[in-house]
Structures are given as C-alpha cells and as structure tokens.
Amino acid sequence: MKDVVFTVSDNIKLTEHVYKMTLCGDCSDILRPGQFVNIKLDGLYLRRPISVCDREGDALTLIYKVVGKGTEQMSTIKQGEKLPLLTGLGNGYDISVSGQKPLLLGGGVGVPPLYMLAKELVKDGKEVSVVLGFNTKDEVFYEDEFKALGCSVTVTTVDGSYGKKGFVTDALPEEYSYYYTCGPLPMLKAVFNSCKSSGQLSFEERMGCGFGACMGCSCRTITGYKRICRDGPVLYKEEILWEK
Amino acid sequence: MGKMSVDLCGITLDNPVIPASGTFGYGLEFAELYDINILGTFSFKGTTKEPRFGNPTPRIAECASGMLNAVGLQNPGVEHVIKYELPALKKVFAKKVMANISGSSIEDYVYVSELLDREDQVGWLEINISCPNVKAGGMGFGTSAESAAAVTKAVKAVTKKPVIMKLSPNVTDIVSIAKACEDAGADGICAINTLLGMRIDLKTGKPVIANVTGGVSGPCVFPVALRAVYQISRAVKIPVIGCGGVSTAEDVLEMMYAGATAVQVGAANLVDPFACKKIIEELPEVMDRYKFKN
Numbered sequence: 001m002k003d004v005v006f007t008v009s010d011n012i013k014l015t016e017h018v019y020k021m022t023l024c025g026d027c028s029d030i031l032r033p034g035q036f037v038n039i040k041l042d043g044l045y046l047r048r049p050i051s052v053c054d055r056e057g058d059a060l061t062l063i064y065k066v067v068g069k070g071t072e073q074m075s076t077i078k079q080g081e082k083l084p085l086l087t088g089l090g091n092g093y094d095i096s097v098s099g100q101k102p103l104l105l106g107g108g109v110g111v112p113p114l115y116m117l118a119k120e121l122v123k124d125g126k127e128v129s130v131v132l133g134f135n136t137k138d139e140v141f142y143e144d145e146f147k148a149l150g151c152s153v154t155v156t157t158v159d160g161s162y163g164k165k166g167f168v169t170d171a172l173p174e175e176y177s178y179y180y181t182c183g184p185l186p187m188l189k190a191v192f193n194s195c196k197s198s199g200q201l202s203f204e205e206r207m208g209c210g211f212g213a214c215m216g217c218s219c220r221t222i223t224g225y226k227r228i229c230r231d232g233p234v235l236y237k238e239e240i241l242w243e244k
Numbered sequence: 245m246g247k248m249s250v251d252l253c254g255i256t257l258d259n260p261v262i263p264a265s266g267t268f269g270y271g272l273e274f275a276e277l278y279d280i281n282i283l284g285t286f287s288f289k290g291t292t293k294e295p296r297f298g299n300p301t302p303r304i305a306e307c308a309s310g311m312l313n314a315v316g317l318q319n320p321g322v323e324h325v326i327k328y329e330l331p332a333l334k335k336v337f338a339k340k341v342m343a344n345i346s347g348s349s350i351e352d353y354v355y356v357s358e359l360l361d362r363e364d365q366v367g368w369l370e371i372n373i374s375c376p377n378v379k380a381g382g383m384g385f386g387t388s389a390e391s392a393a394a395v396t397k398a399v400k401a402v403t404k405k406p407v408i409m410k411l412s413p414n415v416t417d418i419v420s421i422a423k424a425c426e427d428a429g430a431d432g433i434c435a436i437n438t439l440l441g442m443r444i445d446l447k448t449g450k451p452v453i454a455n456v457t458g459g460v461s462g463p464c465v466f467p468v469a470l471r472a473v474y475q476i477s478r479a480v481k482i483p484v485i486g487c488g489g490v491s492t493a494e495d496v497l498e499m500m501y502a503g504a505t506a507v508q509v510g511a512a513n514l515v516d517p518f519a520c521k522k523i524i525e526e527l528p529e530v531m532d533r534y535k536f537k538n
Contacts (some may be wrong), residue, residue: 001276001277001517003516003517003518040515040516044306045306045307045308045309045310045311045462045463045511045515046304046306046311046514046515047515086517205301205302206301206302206303206304206305206452207304208303208304208311208313208514209267209513209514209515209517211273211517212269212273213267213268213269213273213274213513213514213517214266214267214304214313214315214514215266215269215289215298215303215315215318216301216303216304216313216315217301217303217304218297218298218301218303218315218318219301220297225297225318230273243300
C-alpha cells in the first residue's frame, strides 16, 4: 500500500453514468489485476474504493459508475486536479492458475478490473475469452478495448438491444480452462453455479478503511473470516460461502 | 521524561497519542506502514472470551465529518490473541500494549482479564462497557453506575495491571458513571466510545447499516468527547484518556487542556493510515506554538 497524490489527466464519460478517469502518479504498488485504490475526496469523510482498470508506468485508469455522492463528485473532477489515493489495496487476481484458455466474465462496472487482467493473461500467451454483460445497448463500454488486446469478446444485454440477449451465463463458451469474474452479487452467484471449472470471483462491500484495520467489510468463507478489502476482494470459488 | 511524555497509571508513555481500539487491529497492518514504536501505545481490537464474527454487513456508513460502524466486536477470541496476535506483535512493537476487553457477562470480562493479566506485553486493561453494537453486554454494562462499578470491581479482583474503564456517551450522566468506576477501584477512565446513530438510504428507504444502528465517530463527535473529558476530569482523581474525533495535533492539545492525560485517535486512522504518525510529528511544534506545558 502506498499513499500517493495523483494528478488527473482526463475524466471522460463512457456512457450515461459511467466515467473513465486517467491519472498520473506512482503506480508501483499496484501489482496485480483486481486490486483497487481508495480515493480521498474533498468534503467526504470516508475514502471511495475504485477498482483499477489499468496501469501502465505512471498512468492509472479507473472506470467508475456514478451511484452516489462520492462518484458524483468524482465525475466533476477536471484535468490537472490532484487526488490523494491509497494504492495497491486488495489481493487481486491470481493469474498463475488460469490454464491456457481463461474465461473472463464481467457485468456492468464489474468489467473494468478485467481489462488489466485480460492484458496480463494475453501477455502471458493465453487465449482469453471475454463475456461482457450489460442491461442495455447504451450501457455497453470497452468491447473494442478488449478486442484490441486480442481477446475473443461476446457482449450480452439483458434486453437484447445489443449482442446476445440474456446474462453473461447465457453466453458461456464451450471450452475454457478457468474463469475470472467481477460484477453484481446475483451475477457472481449465477456464474458460480453455471461455470464448471474452478475460478476466482471479485466481491464488493461497503468499506471503512480499505486496508484491513476496521473489520467493516468482513465475510465468512470456508477458510474462515475474511476482510473483503485485504484478504479479498478476490476469493477462490472453493472458499466461498453464500450468505446473502 | 521527554517533553511529550506522560504518565498513564504508572507507565510512562513517550507521547500521549494512542490509536483507539477497533481502528488499529492488533497493530500488524500499521506496522507494515510505519514503525509503530513511535506511538505512546495502542489499544488493540476489542477482544472477547469466544471468537466472534460480529454483525452482518453493511457495517459502515458515512455522515457529515464522520462515520458510523456496527462491526459488532469481530475478533478471534482471547486464546487466539494470546497464541498468535501478541507473539506477532512482539516482533514489531517493543512497548506495552493496551488490551481492550469486552464481554456479554461479568464472568466473560473476568475470564478475558485473567488471561491477559498474565501477558507481560499487556500494560493496561481497557474495559469496554460501551460498545453500542452488540445485543448482550457491551454498552449494557456502561449505562448504569451500578453495573459499571460491578464490572470494575470484578476485573480489579483478578488483575494487578491498571484497569481503564471505557465509557459510553449514550447515558444521562457520564460523570456519575465515571465516579462509580473510580470508587470501585478503576485506575483510569477512557471517554468516550461511539455515539449511537443511524443513516437511511433514500433509494431504498431502509437503514444503510444491516444492524440498523451504529456508533458515530470522527470529527463530528469531538465536541461531545471534549465536554465529557472536561466534566469527568474535574470529578475524578484518576487519569482520563480523551477519545472521540481526534484527528490533529491541535485536537490532542485541546483534549489535554480539557483534562486528558492521554488521547486516543480512532476513525482518523481509517481515513489516513498515517494519521497518528503525523499527529506525533506535529505535536511538539503545536505544543510550542500554544505554549502548552505538560
């Protein structure tokens, strides 16, 4: 974990409610895809945890959806503004167990962390399949970016207005070695039940500190109590206990 | 004794800054970030007889200048703490630690206190009779002078270490409770624990926190804590630790002017993991600026 002040290079709208912010600063503590940063915003007491979409050298990309006060405020941040971040939080995905044909399943704002994951898997010579799920055509983002990495990409929309109609679990490829997923809880459950291979799932929870001190985001697992912020957000399929 | 050092119940602290229980774990997460030996001491995570998971999530909410939590005393249980957490802490922290203890019955408090009394690393027992987030015990013991005194007496009977009673602000008269603890043999008072509060999510019309209510902490409670410290320190002879919303070296000084011997820093650690380090570094200069004599 590092306490770093970043400078915002860009903050653009991708869809009606989803924004992409690029920042410049020391990214050296962001070691694995699926990790997150915790952002201090003026006038708000608690930091806001946002998953890392990509980091390349000093450039950090965050994609976030405006869902409340914090993300609303983030959407108004202009180029050149400074943002204090705690970086390199959370365990991130373990790519060493992916096998040759990993499958990545993302839903809505669960899509962003899969981008850096796909990038690293492709770099490792894997044949990466990606299924991106959205509610409707207007919400779709990053399809082309995943394609540009060389992934085989399928998009699903719940209303069928774009891509294949249905959920990500309606578009599973026939063959895959392992899966990685991030998205809303009902989607994670559906993926857990539908995918036969082993996999890793990234969870979301309201956090206090984001680095394991306050026990605000604990969950029960087969291997004991875990803190989503520090022992997660990524959990192995085999350790998950569904409570909610 | 150095310029910042204080005597807390017979043990010298290099400075009055103490991370508050529940915001510093058992110290290990912070020891990765900075040398925690710079602290006066710290109060470790509220520990109970049995391991506890705590409350369902969400456990956290935000408010203007503060936050709410309803963690509900998640901890691995006293045996685990003695077997694993204290030995791990010993490798990174050479000072005496403050053991924060909670329970559902007087017997629980006594059980945990007896075990932690045997640990050389533990300097003080901080008895939490003020947790607002558990159904049995916790704040229940801290809302009447009689039950607060009963816990104090029972714990004092099984330990030679200084006993500090951590009090709840969710009472009619905190001073009478502090006095009852003193009369029952308490060596110190810590004031205050969190204030009972709640938030509602307008999108659902339902409470943000699964437990419905939670404890409010952060800068918004500072004036309440300061008032309690001021009133208690004028009514008792034992040292008072000021706790509640302290975030800066100036806040520490204000607490000490109010009568605090030492000061706990809670929610600030969660927002800025380096908060205590910064406060300790700034304190000498701030003491000089306001010509504060310890």
